[in-house]
Amino acid sequence: MKLIDLAIKDLSHTFRSVFSLVMMFGAPLLITGLLYFAFGGLASSEGGFNMPVTKVQVVNLDQVPDRTSGFAAGQMLVDFLQNEDFAGVLEITLVADELDARAAVDAQKAGVAMIIPLNFTTAALDPKTEAYVTLYQDPTLAIGPGIVKDLVSHFLDGFAGSKIAANVISAQLSARNVGVDPAIAGRAASQYSAWLTSSGHSQEAEGSGALKIRSPRGETQTADQGSEMIGPIMAGMIVFFVFFMGANGAESIIREDEEGTLARLFTTPTSQATILGGKFFGVLVSLIIQTAVLLIASTLIFKIDWGQLPSTALVAAALIVAATGFGVMLMSFIRNTRQTGPMMGGVLTLTGMMGGLFTNGIPNLPPAFDTATLAMPQGWAMRGWRLALAGASINEILLPVIVMFLMGAASFAIGMLFFRKRFA
Amino acid sequence: MINGKAIQVQDLYKNFGNVYAVKGVSFEIPAGEIFSLLGPNGAGKSTTISMLSCLLQPAQGDALVMGHSIIHDPQRVKASIGVVPQEIALYPDLSARENLNFWGKMYGLRGEALRQRVDEVLEVIGLADRQNGKVGTFSGGMKRRVNIGAALLHKPEVIIMDEPTVGIDPQSRRHILDNVKELNRQGMTVLYTTHYMEEAQELSDHIAIMDQGEVIAHGTHEELVRIVGELDRLDLSISAESEKIMAKWQNTEGVRQISAENGNLTLLVEDSNRVLPRLFESATRAGVRITSLDIQEPNLEAVFLQLTGRALRD
Numbered sequence: 189m190k191l192i193d194l195a196i197k198d199l200s201h202t203f204r205s206v207f208s209l210v211m212m213f214g215a216p217l218l219i220t221g222l223l224y225f226a227f228g229g230l231a232s233s234e235g236g237f238n239m240p241v242t243k244v245q246v247v248n249l250d251q252v253p254d255r256t257s258g259f260a261a262g263q264m265l266v267d268f269l270q271n272e273d274f275a276g277v278l279e280i281t282l283v284a285d286e287l288d289a290r291a292a293v294d295a296q297k298a299g300v301a302m303i304i305p306l307n308f309t310t311a312a313l314d315p316k317t318e319a320y321v322t323l324y325q326d327p328t329l330a331i332g333p334g335i336v337k338d339l340v341s342h343f344l345d346g347f348a349g350s351k352i353a354a355n356v357i358s359a360q361l362s363a364r365n366v367g368v369d370p371a372i373a374g375r376a377a378s379q380y381s382a383w384l385t386s387s388g389h390s391q392e393a394e395g396s397g398a399l400k401i402r403s404p405r406g407e408t409q410t411a412d413q414g415s416e417m418i419g420p421i422m423a424g425m426i427v428f429f430v431f432f433m434g435a436n437g438a439e440s441i442i443r444e445d446e447e448g449t450l451a452r453l454f455t456t457p458t459s460q461a462t463i464l465g466g467k468f469f470g471v472l473v474s475l476i477i478q479t480a481v482l483l484i485a486s487t488l489i490f491k492i493d494w495g496q497l498p499s500t501a502l503v504a505a506a507l508i509v510a511a512t513g514f515g516v517m518l519m520s521f522i523r524n525t526r527q528t529g530p531m532m533g534g535v536l537t538l539t540g541m542m543g544g545l546f547t548n549g550i551p552n553l554p555p556a557f558d559t560a561t562l563a564m565p566q567g568w569a570m571r572g573w574r575l576a577l578a579g580a581s582i583n584e585i586l587l588p589v590i591v592m593f594l595m596g597a598a599s600f601a602i603g604m605l606f607f608r609k610r611f612a
Numbered sequence: 613m614i615n616g617k618a619i620q621v622q623d624l625y626k627n628f629g630n631v632y633a634v635k636g637v638s639f640e641i642p643a644g645e646i647f648s649l650l651g652p653n654g655a656g657k658s659t660t661i662s663m664l665s666c667l668l669q670p671a672q673g674d675a676l677v678m679g680h681s682i683i684h685d686p687q688r689v690k691a692s693i694g695v696v697p698q699e700i701a702l703y704p705d706l707s708a709r710e711n712l713n714f715w716g717k718m719y720g721l722r723g724e725a726l727r728q729r730v731d732e733v734l735e736v737i738g739l740a741d742r743q744n745g746k747v748g749t750f751s752g753g754m755k756r757r758v759n760i761g762a763a764l765l766h767k768p769e770v771i772i773m774d775e776p777t778v779g780i781d782p783q784s785r786r787h788i789l790d791n792v793k794e795l796n797r798q799g800m801t802v803l804y805t806t807h808y809m810e811e812a813q814e815l816s817d818h819i820a821i822m823d824q825g826e827v828i829a830h831g832t833h834e835e836l837v838r839i840v841g842e843l844d845r846l847d848l849s850i851s852a853e854s855e856k857i858m859a860k861w862q863n864t865e866g867v868r869q870i871s872a873e874n875g876n877l878t879l880l881v882e883d884s885n886r887v888l889p890r891l892f893e894s895a896t897r898a899g900v901r902i903t904s905l906d907i908q909e910p911n912l913e914a915v916f917l918q919l920t921g922r923a924l925r926d
Contacts, residue, residue: 197703448697448700452695455667456719
């Protein structure tokens with residue numbers, strides 16, 4: 189009973205402290221929120237990310253020769269860009285005059301002006317003719333023009349392939365004194381282009397298309413784009429600030445020692461085990477509350493899907509045990525509260541960095557780095573959260589959970605050893 | 613309790629590394645008494661009561677509190693004592709009532725009994741009307757009173773107070789001294805440490821004077837004063853460096869003891885009427901002017917000076 193009384197007293201101290209409340213709830217949500225808006229522009233009403241729509245003024249000057257049997261490369265490019273798949277990112281407007289299109293970009297009424305040259309179809313059919321599609325872009329924009337450039341390059345690569353093929357066929361047939369009917373060549377180019385478009389679509393369906401976005405579980409859900417990105421960031425914040433509060437809670441032993449209340453507690457008929465146990469129980473409960481609130485709040489605010497409830501609960505429990513143990517061990521090494529600032533700020537930031545908490549958003553990190561993060565309990569916590577976010581089952585998250593429990597228990601035992609020795 | 617003794621201290625030693633803070637301290641406190649440990653800072657008073665409170669393990673010796681050994685039965689010792697530490701050992705972000713509630717629980721009180729006892733203690737310490745104020749916002753004197761109140765909740769048989777009046781205003785000090793007397797009237801045995809001679813003199817049935825880890829004198833106020841016999845104590849201020857005149861006065865007939873601190877001189881003399889003219893004469897010859905003079909009857913300050921050659925001051 190005294191153990192609970194001690195824990196309640198510490199909890200009331202924690203929840204009356206503005207600093208503690210900010211570090212428990214305010215800071216992790218605020219930082220994640222800032223990153224959420226910074227990376228995603230503004231969130232959509234559904235909570236996901238909206239890629240900004242790029243206005244493209246297209247000037248199609250392409251003049252189709254009579255002999256091509258209706259094959260018009262310029263119009264194919266226009267059709268390609270007007271494909272409904274790109275409607276969310278491109279807004280295509282056809283204009284007749286190149287100068288008008290450029291003026292619209294200069295006036296920032298459009299992000300890109302695309303000029304298809306006069307001889308575009310001819311160049312597509314004739315190996316000896318060259319043509320250039322001109323992109324005129326607003327220099328202050330990067331993403332939208334980049335997408336247009338990639339799409340046009342993708343389209344032109346197809347024509348380059350068809351030109352090479354046409355060259356080879358033409359050379360082979362000429363060598364055998366056989367002429368090539370321009371109408372047949374036009375139909376072949378048209379069929380090739382159709383194949384290209386359908387090929388591009390099928391690639392997208394498999395997930396390798398230029399704009400294909402997948403959810404962690406491989407489902408095509410635009411609203412989950414935010415979750416995919418923001419989930420690990422929020423997880424990193426939860427891990428860092430739960431570890432911080434674990435150490436902060438354990439610091440109360442040092443503070444009570446300095447303020448004389450710990451010595452006074454030792455003069456009451458309360459065993460040392462109950463006193464230390466009560467204090468650590470208080471830390472544990474405060475971390476449970478912190479983690480639960482952060483998970484619920486981030487689900488509501490950022491629409492993060494934390495995966496299956498049992499897996500999430502298990503990862504959270506393991507995180508709390510690891511953070512409590514680590515905090516107790518950390519605080520057992522210091523002598524007074526003047527040392528707690530550098531210790532908590534320095535060691536937790538360093539171990540957090542080594543645990544990969546601040547590199548969640550960086551893609552393609554070397555595998556060795558991912559392995560190195562596992563030297564820290566924070567690294568295992570992040571691994572657990574990533575698996576939970578990906579919808580892993582309990583069996584799949586058992587390894588990081590067990591390691592976290594073991595690391596927490598070991599560091600708690602070391603901390604208790606030092607504390608008991610100190611207060612013996 | 614054995615033979616009516618609330619506390620029996622038997623040859624206690626405590627060392628911190630090579631330094632002995634307490635060296636063979638022994639004394640007994642009859643139940644229902646106020647007993648003071650008097651001595652300057654660093655005399656070993658706090659270390660002694662830390663051992664009696666089971667906070668420190670003695671290097672040697674033992675003590676019985678209400679018949680229980682501090683070494684073999686610390687939990688029962690703790691249940692029978694209330695400790696008022698020298699520093700304010702309270703939670704500043706909790707109110708006076710919340711603090712008392714918490715400390716009451718640590719002594720095993722619960723429910724209605726706890727609520728009633730907290731009400732009573734708030735009345736005793738005179739803070740019933742401020743019970744919901746946060747302790748962190750209280751004045752030093754009010755904090756001291758809550759600090760005392762937290763040790764009274766479980767109605768201990770022995771209350772141990774470590775310099776409870778340090779650094780507070782005269783009004784709060786008066787309140788605390790009256791509280792101590794009242795608690796004693798209610799039957800509590802009080803072990804009180806102080807370096808204020810007046811407090812020990814006013815409160816105590818018995819006094820032990822400590823210096824450098826040892827009890828150098830022990831008895832009632834009257835018994836202790838008898839140590840210095842009929843000696844008068846003179847407190848003087850002079851216009852020059854004390855070294856200039858001390859050597860001369862040391863050798864003046866009738867002067868038994870002399871000490872200097874911060875330009876003030878304290879002398880123990882056999883008969884102030886006879887000695888004073890000699891002191892004035894030698895001062896005049898040395899070119900030193902006596903700027904103030906106070907003649908006091910024999911007291912504990914004189915006893916300490918007589919025993920140690922030093923004044924009992926901070």
